[in-house]
Amino acid sequence: MTDHYTALGLNSAATLADVKKAFRQQASFWHPDKNSHPQAADRFRAVQQAYEVLADADKREAYDDNRRRNLLDSPIDTARVIWADYLNPLV
Structure with missing residues (x-):
């Protein structure tokens, strides 16, 4: 499981315009x-x-609902995934 926000280099408060811009940049690069x-x-x-x-x-x-639920149900495991994606991107 990868975090979609991390894949685009965004935080969860990103607007649709931010998502589109990040997608174009990341897709072009990768x-x-x-x-x-x-x-x-x-x-x-x-x-x-x-x-x-x-x-x-x-x-x-x-x-986002599923992401929040996972944080509540299994906070340590979910936090590990989010931090691992953040600290070790596929670069």
Whole structure:
């Protein structure tokens, strides 16, 4: 599980305009045709998935609700995932 906000380099307060801008930047950078990094294709797919969820209001609301619920149900495990994604991006 990756954090969609981290995949786009955003925080959870990002606006739709912020999401679109970050997606364009990240997708351009990680596109496998432009980036020879061994994990570029995986990172590009993660950026696409993040955009699909965060750009759709209903999907984003469900994602945010699930994210909050996971923090309440299993705060240590969820915090580890979020911090691991934040501190060790696929760069």
